[in-house]
Amino acid sequence: MTLAARTWGRMSLTARLTAILLPLAVLLAVGTVVGIVFILPPTMDFLGANMPLVRFVVAVVGILVLTIPTAFVLIYMELKVIARMNLRVGPNRIGPWGAAMSLFHGFKVLSKEDFAPTGADLTVFTLAPVVTFLASVMTLLVIPFAPGIFGQDLNIGVLYFFAMGGLAVLGLLMAGWASFNKYSLLGGLRSAAQIVSYEIPLTISVVGVVLLAGTMSMNGIVLSQSGSALDWFAFKQPLAVLIFFIAATAEANRTPFDMTEADSEIVAGFATEYSGMRFGFFFFAEYVNVFIISALLVTLFFGGWTAPINWPWPYNLNWLDAAGIGILWIPIALVALVVATDILGAAIWLIGGREWSAPSAFGLGLLIAGAGVTAAVGLACFIAFDWVQGIFWFFAKTYVFVFTFVWMRGTLPRVRVDQLMGFAWKWLLPASLLNLFVTAAAIIILNQPVIPR
Amino acid sequence: MPARPTRPTTRAARAETRGETRPQEPRPPEQHRSEDDPRIMLDRDVGADLYEPIPPYPTRTEREGEFYTRGDGEMFINIGPHHPATHGVLRLVLKLSGEQIVDVDPVLGYLHRGVEKICENSDYYHVIDQVDPLEYVSSLFQEWAAVLSFEKLMDVEVPRRAEYIRVLSGELLRVASHTLYMGFLALDLGGLTPILYSFIERDEIVEMLAALTGARMLFNYFRIGGVNGDLNHEFMSRLGDWMSRAARQTEANAGLLNENEIFVRRARGVGVLDRATALRFGVTGGNLRAAGVPFDIRRAHPYSIYPELDFNVPTRLEGDSLARYLIRVDEVRESIKIIDQCLHNMPDGPVMAKLPRLLRPRPGRAWGACEGPRGMLGVYTISDGSDQPFRFRIHDPSFLNLETVPTLLPGNLLADTMTIVASLDPVLGGIDK
Numbered sequence: 001m002t003l004a005a006r007t008w009g010r011m012s013l014t015a016r017l018t019a020i021l022l023p024l025a026v027l028l029a030v031g032t033v034v035g036i037v038f039i040l041p042p043t044m045d046f047l048g049a050n051m052p053l054v055r056f057v058v059a060v061v062g063i064l065v066l067t068i069p070t071a072f073v074l075i076y077m078e079l080k081v082i083a084r085m086n087l088r089v090g091p092n093r094i095g096p097w098g099a100a101m102s103l104f105h106g107f108k109v110l111s112k113e114d115f116a117p118t119g120a121d122l123t124v125f126t127l128a129p130v131v132t133f134l135a136s137v138m139t140l141l142v143i144p145f146a147p148g149i150f151g152q153d154l155n156i157g158v159l160y161f162f163a164m165g166g167l168a169v170l171g172l173l174m175a176g177w178a179s180f181n182k183y184s185l186l187g188g189l190r191s192a193a194q195i196v197s198y199e200i201p202l203t204i205s206v207v208g209v210v211l212l213a214g215t216m217s218m219n220g221i222v223l224s225q226s227g228s229a230l231d232w233f234a235f236k237q238p239l240a241v242l243i244f245f246i247a248a249t250a251e252a253n254r255t256p257f258d259m260t261e262a263d264s265e266i267v268a269g270f271a272t273e274y275s276g277m278r279f280g281f282f283f284f285a286e287y288v289n290v291f292i293i294s295a296l297l298v299t300l301f302f303g304g305w306t307a308p309i310n311w312p313w314p315y316n317l318n319w320l321d322a323a324g325i326g327i328l329w330i331p332i333a334l335v336a337l338v339v340a341t342d343i344l345g346a347a348i349w350l351i352g353g354r355e356w357s358a359p360s361a362f363g364l365g366l367l368i369a370g371a372g373v374t375a376a377v378g379l380a381c382f383i384a385f386d387w388v389q390g391i392f393w394f395f396a397k398t399y400v401f402v403f404t405f406v407w408m409r410g411t412l413p414r415v416r417v418d419q420l421m422g423f424a425w426k427w428l429l430p431a432s433l434l435n436l437f438v439t440a441a442a443i444i445i446l447n448q449p450v451i452p453r
Numbered sequence: 454m455p456a457r458p459t460r461p462t463t464r465a466a467r468a469e470t471r472g473e474t475r476p477q478e479p480r481p482p483e484q485h486r487s488e489d490d491p492r493i494m495l496d497r498d499v500g501a502d503l504y505e506p507i508p509p510y511p512t513r514t515e516r517e518g519e520f521y522t523r524g525d526g527e528m529f530i531n532i533g534p535h536h537p538a539t540h541g542v543l544r545l546v547l548k549l550s551g552e553q554i555v556d557v558d559p560v561l562g563y564l565h566r567g568v569e570k571i572c573e574n575s576d577y578y579h580v581i582d583q584v585d586p587l588e589y590v591s592s593l594f595q596e597w598a599a600v601l602s603f604e605k606l607m608d609v610e611v612p613r614r615a616e617y618i619r620v621l622s623g624e625l626l627r628v629a630s631h632t633l634y635m636g637f638l639a640l641d642l643g644g645l646t647p648i649l650y651s652f653i654e655r656d657e658i659v660e661m662l663a664a665l666t667g668a669r670m671l672f673n674y675f676r677i678g679g680v681n682g683d684l685n686h687e688f689m690s691r692l693g694d695w696m697s698r699a700a701r702q703t704e705a706n707a708g709l710l711n712e713n714e715i716f717v718r719r720a721r722g723v724g725v726l727d728r729a730t731a732l733r734f735g736v737t738g739g740n741l742r743a744a745g746v747p748f749d750i751r752r753a754h755p756y757s758i759y760p761e762l763d764f765n766v767p768t769r770l771e772g773d774s775l776a777r778y779l780i781r782v783d784e785v786r787e788s789i790k791i792i793d794q795c796l797h798n799m800p801d802g803p804v805m806a807k808l809p810r811l812l813r814p815r816p817g818r819a820w821g822a823c824e825g826p827r828g829m830l831g832v833y834t835i836s837d838g839s840d841q842p843f844r845f846r847i848h849d850p851s852f853l854n855l856e857t858v859p860t861l862l863p864g865n866l867l868a869d870t871m872t873i874v875a876s877l878d879p880v881l882g883g884i885d886k
Contacts, residue, residue, distance in 0.1 A: 086649035182530045186552070186867070255643060256715055264538035264641045265868050413715050414643025416868045417552055 059151035063140040067288045072102040074287040078406050085410035109280035117180055117273050124178035129274065129281035132171030136285040136292060139164045143295050144219050146305045146390025157218040158210060161296065162203050165251065168285070169195040172260060172270050175282070179273040187269025190417060191260035194250055197421055198257075201428035202247035205240040208439035209233050209300050222304030229308040234301040239435045241301050243428055248293040250420070253286065254405050256412040257420060264414075294401035295394070302397050305390030333377050340369035506531035506546045520558050526550055530867075534563045538641045538871045541881025545858070545874075549867060557862045557870075559855065564885035572845040577603055577677060577812045580842065584832075585671040587847065589882045591630040593623050593662075594825035596675040598847075601756060601821030602832040603677045607814045614802040615679035616758045621795040622662060622674065623823075624788040625692075628699070629658040630826035631781040631788075632706065634878050638778055639710055641871040642719055647709045654702060661691035678806030684799075696796070699789050707782045720775035724861040724873035727772055734860075735853045738828025739780040740877055744772035750824035757823075761798075764791050774876035781878075784826075813840050827851050827878055849883040 011019065047054050076091070076099060083090025091098030116125055139161050141151035154160050169192055176188015210216050212233060213224040225231050234241050250257040261269035271282050298304060345365030349356055381388045415423070506529050512518035523529070533544035542563035548556040568587060572580045580603075581596050588595040597619065604611060611619075636651025659669045664687040666674035674681050710716045726736065731744040741748055749766040751759040767783035769776040816838045822831035828850025837843035854877045861873050 082645060086646050087653065088649065182528065186530075190552075255645075258643070262643060262868065264643060264871050267537060410646055412644065413639060413713065413719065414868075415715055416719055417866060419718060 059141060063137060063151055067137050070291045071284045071287040074290060075102040081406045082410040110277055112276040114276040114278060119180040121178040124174045128171045128175035128178060129278045132168050133281040133285045135164055135167035135171060136288045139292050142218050143299060144222055144304055145394050146387040149387055153217055153219045155217045158206055158216045166199055175270040181273050183266040183272045184270050186266045187260045194259055194420060197424040198247045198250040201243050201432040202251060204432040204436055205243040206300060207436050208237050208240045211439055211443055212236060218299055222299060225303040226306045228310060232303045239431060243432045244297060247428060252289040252293045255409040256415050258414060259417055259420060262414055290402055290405050294398045297401050298397040305394040307389060307393050333373055337369055337373045341366045344368055505529055520556055527555055540879055543881055552867045554862045554865055557859050559858055562885055564881050568886050569845050569847060573842055576840050581675060582673040585673055587883045587886060588880055590633060590880050591626045591826050592671050593626045594823055594830050597623060597823045598821055598830040598832040600675045600677055601823060602819045602834045605819035605821055606817060606834055606836055609678045609806050611679055611806055612803045613800045615804040617795050617799050618680050618804060620757055621792060624791045625658050627826045628785050628788045629655040631785045634781055638875045641875040642716060650706050657695050661688050664688040664691060678808045679804045683804050703785050717775060720778060720872055721773060723774045723869050725773045726857055726861060734857050736857060737850050740777055740854050743769050743776040743780045745770045750822055750829050762791055762794050774872050777876045811840055825850060847886060851879040852884045855879045855884060
């Protein structure tokens with residue numbers, strides 16, 4: 001036995017803990033100081049020097065992470081809303097009101113076998129869901145969520161969006177071809193025909209907006225709609241909104257244009273042979289697509305993150321921002337939370353009498369106080385910060401349209417392939433060209449000075 | 454002394470020393486091929502791999518040979534027997550050119566049990582529950598046809614109250630069946646909601662019939678000479694509840710589809726079954742009436758108390774899927790009228806005729822037919838004087854209706870398959886028997 005081991009054997013528990021924790025604390029303190037003094041500044045300098053790159057990486061990671069809750073919320077919403085329209089209850093077992101359903105849906109999909117049929121072209125078969133998913137997700141990069149909160153402000157944002165969105169059809173076609181299944185093949189062919197056809201009216205209907213805004217940057221388009229709800233392009237381009245909405249439904253493969261996965265005709269279309277997480281990617285992409293299409297509709301026609309009404313707040317809360325109290329609001333909110341919890345918990349405990357044990361009384365107090373403090377902080381942030389308002393309005397508007405898509409799914413049957421194509425080429429395309437022509441003519445005529453200066 | 458030859462070790466070698474040589478056959482090379490190797494079928498000289506829905510044997514008939522010969526740019530696709538849109542286990546082999554159907558080969562028999570033969574080995578009483586699962590959506594009518602045939606065979610007088618109860622329960626089930634039809638038609642066209650509304654209606658009717666008969670689906674309620682059990686309180690109260698809003702609810706459910714532009718566009722002019730073709734194929738029921746022939750067994754060959762009741766036979770001239778759908782909606786309205794009249798005129802009295810416990814009809818033959826939701830449901834019985842039918846044959850309307858599919862489908866698109874098949878309303882239990 002060595003000396004160290006013998007010494008350790010003689011030490012009491014407290015002494016042992018101290019022997020472990022004290023050096024650790026010292027190390028941590030020294031490390032923090034060294035980190036703040038010596039490591040942080042050069043790191044920040046390095047990041048600052050590569051700001052565009054850092055911004056890009058953060059944006060990509062951010063939108064990839066954003067897709068997960070988005071898809072979960074949309075799947076749950078679809079299950080629940082359509083259930084209500086069908087006079088059913090919908091998921092109600094997992095989590096409160098079944099809210100954790102999509103999470104467990106995800107676990108289920110992850111745990112399933114990744115099956116590939118005999119005769120499938122494995123490389124293409126495996127790549128197809130990835131292409132579809134990435135093509136959908138990457139379009140999120142140019143959407144402005146709030147003032148200053150966007151992936152990249154490309155000056156060809158709209159073009160980028162349609163270019164990336166158009167890539168999704170490649171994934172579907174790959175899936176349809178590589179599955180070695182005729183249902184899949186038909187689904188892939190249908191998706192190619194459908195998406196290529198609807199891309200044209202979709203793009204042309206947006207050109208009117210681009211003409212009005214004078215820019216293809218998404219931020220620029222949102223800014224040119226700022227003011228009130230009356231400044232939205234939806235009122236200047238009502239026909240374009242209609243065309244865009246219909247064509248976008250077809251682009252996102254949603255009912256009544258879900259030809260590619262018409263379950264009563266071609267079983268599941270391009271996704272027939274997919275299972276496990278490969279199918280999960282398609283599933284994810286579909287719901288993310290719905291969100292993206294709604295977001296684009298809001299950005300282009302319904303003012304993006306701008307508020308529909310301006311409501312000047314009489315009190316100035318600017319002191320909440322970084323130049324004012326900064327991040328001091330966190331300890332202030334925590335103290336408020338603790339004080340409120342104590343007061344409420346004590347009150348409940350005293351008034352409630354014997355039925356309330358101390359933990360349950362203070363637990364309820366914590367719940368109420370937490371809700372109150374969260375609401376207060378949220379309201380304060382909403383009033384004080386533009387970007388909080390922007391995010392609120394953006395998501396509120398977007399989810400209105402997401403709901404509309406879900407509503408349509410619960411209501412409408414599916415159109416037939418030839419009707420679908422006929423509608424695109426005979427009605428939507430001429431209408432979108434007409435819209436473009438009228439918009440361009442109006443801009444030329446109205447921009448002429450009426451009285452020569 | 455010569456060296457003793459060593460004894461041969463193997464049995465074959467010992468046999469050889471005795472002069473018994475066996476001719477050596479060259480063994481065929483081992484084939485280690487998995488059954489899902491797509492090339493395995495290439496050896497069988499049918500020009501297809503395992504993933505083609507082509508039968509793995511030489512063609513048996515001229516028609517089969519013609520169908521399974523692929524033209525330029527054509528492909529086979531297999532719809533069913535397990536497919537979301539084939540009602541039951543119908544299998545359709547479609548020959549497609551792009552999305553357009555060139556030809557179709559329906560394959561039946563996945564649900565065949567030989568019920569007719571089973572019935573020939575059952576007592577007359579047992580036949581009723583043997584035929585129940587055939588028309589599983591509206592099994593009372595299948596019982597009714599058998600019972601009508603047997604009653605003709607035995608000259609049984611059915612009490613009037615029993616006749617009223619039969620008509621009442623039968624028309625209720627007709628409403629249930631037609632409502633379900635509307636929902637499934639919408640589901641096959643991609644609408645998610647109407648089917649749930651339909652099932653609510655059907656569930657209420659089926660629950661009230663369960664109160665009357667004791668079962669929700671396979672009722673086994675009609676008897677030779679009457680019905681099994683009189684009306685009871687629960688049935689009447691459920692029926693009253695339902696009747697108070699049946700007409701309104703029917704209009705609401707039909708309104709989900711009638712006024713839906715997409716539905717109307719997809720059903721109108723699709724699968725036109727003209728009058729001559731319908732008559733040639735022996736189509737009956739709503740499908741025939743949608744083609745303009747006002748043929749309804751309840752009026753053409755009246756049975757039970759139908760001559761006393763006031764109802765119309767709805768007819769349409771178009772003969773397309775939309776007409777077939779609208780005929781069903783009209784028939785639901787007429788059925789509700791009939792139920793109302795039954796409730797108002799329900800006589801008192803027994804619900805069973807007095808019959809011997811052992812039924813032995815005289816030798817003879819009888820044809821009994823009733824108007825089921827899908828058309829004329831008939832039963833032809835031959836008696837040899839024993840307590841079991843000598844011959845028992847079922848005429849199922851779904852079978853004849855489905856026979857028109859190969860003439861209706863070609864030229865349409867793949868998506869129209871679902872519209873046409875669903876609008877003909879086949880029930881595979883009755884077809885495969």
